[in-house]
Amino acid sequence: MNLCLRNPVTCADRSSSLFSALKTSNNKLGTSKFGSVSSTAVVEERTKRESGGGESKVYDAIVIGSGIGGLVAATQLAVKEAKVLVLEKYLIPGGSSGYYERDGYTFDVGSSVMFGFSDKGNLNLITQALKAVGREMEVIPDPTTVHFHLPSDLSVQVHREYDEFVNELISKFPHEKEGILGFYGVCWKIFNSLNSLELKSLEEPIYLFGQFFQKPLECLTLAYYLPQNAGDIARKYIKDPQLLSFIDAECFIVSTVNALQTPMINASMVLCDRHYGGINYPVGGVGGIAKSLADGLVDQGSEILYKANVKSIILDDGKAVGVRLADGREFFAKTIISNATRWDTFGKLLKGEKLPKEEENFQKVYVKAPSFLSIHMGVKAEVLPPDTDCHHFVLEDDWKNLEEPYGSIFLSIPTILDPYLAPDGRHILHIFTTSSIEDWEGLTPKEYEAKKEEVAAGIIQRLEKKLFPGLSSSITFKEVGTPRTHRRYLARDKGTYGPMPRGTPKGLLGMPFNTTAIDGLYCVGDSCFPGQGVIAVAFSGVMCAHRVAADIGLERKSKVLDAGLLGLLGWLRTLA
Ligand SMILES: NC(=O)c1ccc[n+]([C@@H]2O[C@H](COP(=O)([O-])OP(=O)(O)OC[C@H]3O[C@@H](n4cnc5c(N)ncnc54)[C@H](O)[C@@H]3O)[C@@H](O)[C@H]2O)c1
Numbered sequence: 001m002n003l004c005l006r007n008p009v010t011c012a013d014r015s016s017s018l019f020s021a022l023k024t025s026n027n028k029l030g031t032s033k034f035g036s037v038s039s040t041a042v043v044e045e046r047t048k049r050e051s052g053g054g055e056s057k058v059y060d061a062i063v064i065g066s067g068i069g070g071l072v073a074a075t076q077l078a079v080k081e082a083k084v085l086v087l088e089k090y091l092i093p094g095g096s097s098g099y100y101e102r103d104g105y106t107f108d109v110g111s112s113v114m115f116g117f118s119d120k121g122n123l124n125l126i127t128q129a130l131k132a133v134g135r136e137m138e139v140i141p142d143p144t145t146v147h148f149h150l151p152s153d154l155s156v157q158v159h160r161e162y163d164e165f166v167n168e169l170i171s172k173f174p175h176e177k178e179g180i181l182g183f184y185g186v187c188w189k190i191f192n193s194l195n196s197l198e199l200k201s202l203e204e205p206i207y208l209f210g211q212f213f214q215k216p217l218e219c220l221t222l223a224y225y226l227p228q229n230a231g232d233i234a235r236k237y238i239k240d241p242q243l244l245s246f247i248d249a250e251c252f253i254v255s256t257v258n259a260l261q262t263p264m265i266n267a268s269m270v271l272c273d274r275h276y277g278g279i280n281y282p283v284g285g286v287g288g289i290a291k292s293l294a295d296g297l298v299d300q301g302s303e304i305l306y307k308a309n310v311k312s313i314i315l316d317d318g319k320a321v322g323v324r325l326a327d328g329r330e331f332f333a334k335t336i337i338s339n340a341t342r343w344d345t346f347g348k349l350l351k352g353e354k355l356p357k358e359e360e361n362f363q364k365v366y367v368k369a370p371s372f373l374s375i376h377m378g379v380k381a382e383v384l385p386p387d388t389d390c391h392h393f394v395l396e397d398d399w400k401n402l403e404e405p406y407g408s409i410f411l412s413i414p415t416i417l418d419p420y421l422a423p424d425g426r427h428i429l430h431i432f433t434t435s436s437i438e439d440w441e442g443l444t445p446k447e448y449e450a451k452k453e454e455v456a457a458g459i460i461q462r463l464e465k466k467l468f469p470g471l472s473s474s475i476t477f478k479e480v481g482t483p484r485t486h487r488r489y490l491a492r493d494k495g496t497y498g499p500m501p502r503g504t505p506k507g508l509l510g511m512p513f514n515t516t517a518i519d520g521l522y523c524v525g526d527s528c529f530p531g532q533g534v535i536a537v538a539f540s541g542v543m544c545a546h547r548v549a550a551d552i553g554l555e556r557k558s559k560v561l562d563a564g565l566l567g568l569l570g571w572l573r574t575l576a
Pocket residue numbers: 064065066067068069070087088089090093094095096097109110111112113114115308309310311339340341344489490491492497498524525526527531532533534535537
C-alpha cells in the first residue's frame with residue numbers, strides 16, 4: 001500500500017529530522033514557586049559528604065527508569081524548573097515503548113497502537129507531554145484501530161469513525177442494536193467527563209476540590225463509575241453471549257483480562273479515544289516519542305544517564321534520599337521517583353526493608369499480568385493482500401482460549417502506515433501473544449532456543465492459516481523474544497506488563513496512586529493508577545509530577561487538606 005497516496009504529508013523530506021521542535025514551548029503547567037522544603041538541607045549536606053565535600057549537584061528529583069511513565073514525570077517537573085536526573089539501565093530511553101534496529105528494520109519493542117496522540121481535547125496526553133518540552137511529532141492517522149478475527153468467523157473492523165464502527169457491529173448483531181448503543185453510550189458519557197477535566201494529581205486536594213467545584217456533574221459521574229467494571233455495565237444492556245464475548249475481547253486487548261475484570265473508566269477511555277482523537281502512529285516509529293521526551297528534558301536543563309543500573313534506594317531515617325548504582329556511584333535528591341514496577345521497587349530496590357502495609361494490600365488485590373512471547377519479523381511485501389489493516393487480533397475457534405497463554409494472537413504491521421521502517425519491498429510483522437515466565441525457566445540454552453523456534457513456528461502457522469497464506473516462506477528476518485527477554489531488557493519482575501486483578505476488582509478503586517508509604521519515594525508507571533498502556537502511564541507521570549511539585553514547593557499545597565485526602569484515599573483502597 002502506498003503511504004504517499006494515502007497521506008502525502010508524511011512523505012515530506014525524510015532525510016530531515018523526523019521530530020521538529022516547536023518554536024515556543026506551550027506548557028500547560030505553571031512554573032511558579034510556592035516555597036521550599038525542609039529536606040533540602042539534609043540532602044545537600046548528604047550530597048556534599050558523599051562527594052568528599054566538593055561542589056555537587058542537588059537534584060529535586062531522581063527518576064529511576066526512562067519508560068514513558070518516568071519520562072513524562074521527569075519532563076513535567078523539569079518544565080516547572082525542577083532539576084531532574086533520570087537514570088536508565090539500558091542504552092536508550094523508552095523501556096517497553098523503545099525500539100531496536102536490525103538489518104534495515106526499525107522495530108517497536110512494544111505494541112504500536114498509540115492512544116492519546118491526537119491534536120484535540122484534554123486526553124491527548126502524549127501530544128501534551130511532548131509539547132510541554134517544545135516537541136511535536138508528525139503522526140499518521142490509522143483508519144482502523146484493530147481488525148478482530150474471532151470464533152464463528154466473526155470479523156469486526158474497528159473503524160476510526162464511530163458511526164461506521166457501531167453500524168458494522170449492529171449489522172452483525174441486529175437484535176442487539178439498543179444494547180450496543182446503550183453500552184457504548186455509557187462509555188461516551190464517561191469519556192466526555194474525563195475529557196472535560198484538566199488532568200492533574202488526584203492525590204492533590206486543592207486541584208481535586210477545584211475540579212469538583214468547576215465540573216461537579218462530570219466529577220460525580222467519574223466517582224460513580226470509578227469502582228465499576230465494564231463487564232457489569234455491558235450486562236445491563238447486552239444479553240447475546242457472543243456479543244458479550246466480543247466486549248471481553250475489546251477489553252482483553254488493552255487489559256489482558258476480560259470485561260468483568262476491566263475497570264469501566266479504562267475501558268471507556270480506550271473504546272472512545274480511538275474514535276475521538278483516533279489512533280495515530282508516529283512517523284519513524286514509537287521509539288521517537290521517548291527520544292523526543294529525553295531530548296526535551298535535556299533542553300530544560302535536566303539530565304539523563306544511560307547504562308545507569310540502580311541497585312538500591314538509599315534511605316535516611318526512613319526517608320528516600322538517594323540511589324546507589326550497580327557500579328557503586330551514588331546520587332542524592334529531595335525526592336525519588338521509581339518507574340520500575342512496584343514489585344521491583346519494593347522487592348529489589350528496597351530489599352531488606354519491611355514491605356509497607358499499603359504494598360502488601362496492593363499485592364493482595366493485584367498479581368503480575370503475564371508477559372508476552374513476541375516475534376519481530378521482516379516479510380516479503382507481496383505476502384500481504386491489498387488493503388490489509390495495520391493491527392489484528394486473532395482468536396480462532398473457541399472463546400474459552402481468550403485468556404489462555406498463546407490462546408490469542410496480536411499482530412501489528414506498522415509498515416502499512418510508515419513503509420520507511422523496513423527496506424524496500426518488505427513489511428514488518430510484530431506478532432505477540434501472552435506467555436508466562438514459568439514456561440521458559442529451567443531450560444538449557446539449547447532447549448531455550450529450540451523452544452523459541454518451535455512456539456514461534458506454531459504461532460506463524462496459525463496466522464498463515466487464518467490470514468496470510470505463504471507467510472512462513474516469505475520471512476526475511478525473524479527474532480523471537482520471551483518473558484525472559486522482557487525481564488532482562490525492561491528490568492520487569494517476571495517480564496510482567498503490569499498489574500492484573502487477582503479476582504474481580506472494584507474498578508480502579510484499589511489502584512495505588514503515586515505517593516508511597518516511604519517518605520520522599522513515589523512510584524510511576526503501569527503499577528500505578530490507572531494501569532497498563534502508554535497513555536495510562538503518561539497520565540501517571542502527569543499525576544506524579546504534580547504531587548512531587550507540590551511536595552517540593554513548586555506548586556501550591558495544603559498540609560491539612562493533604563493529610564485528609566491521602567487518608568481518605570488510603571481508606572477507599574482498603575475497600576477494593
Ligand atoms: N501501544 C501501547 O499501548 C504500548 C506500547 C508499548 C508499551 N506500552 C505500555 O507501557 C507500559 C510501561 O510503561 P512504564 O513507563 O511503566 O515502564 P517501562 O517498562 O516501559 O519502562 C521502565 C524503564 O525503567 C528502566 N528500569 C527499570 N528498573 C531500573 C533500574 N533499577 N535502574 C535503571 N533503570 C531501570 C527500564 O530499563 C525501562 O526502560 C506497559 O504497561 C505497556 O502496556 C503500551
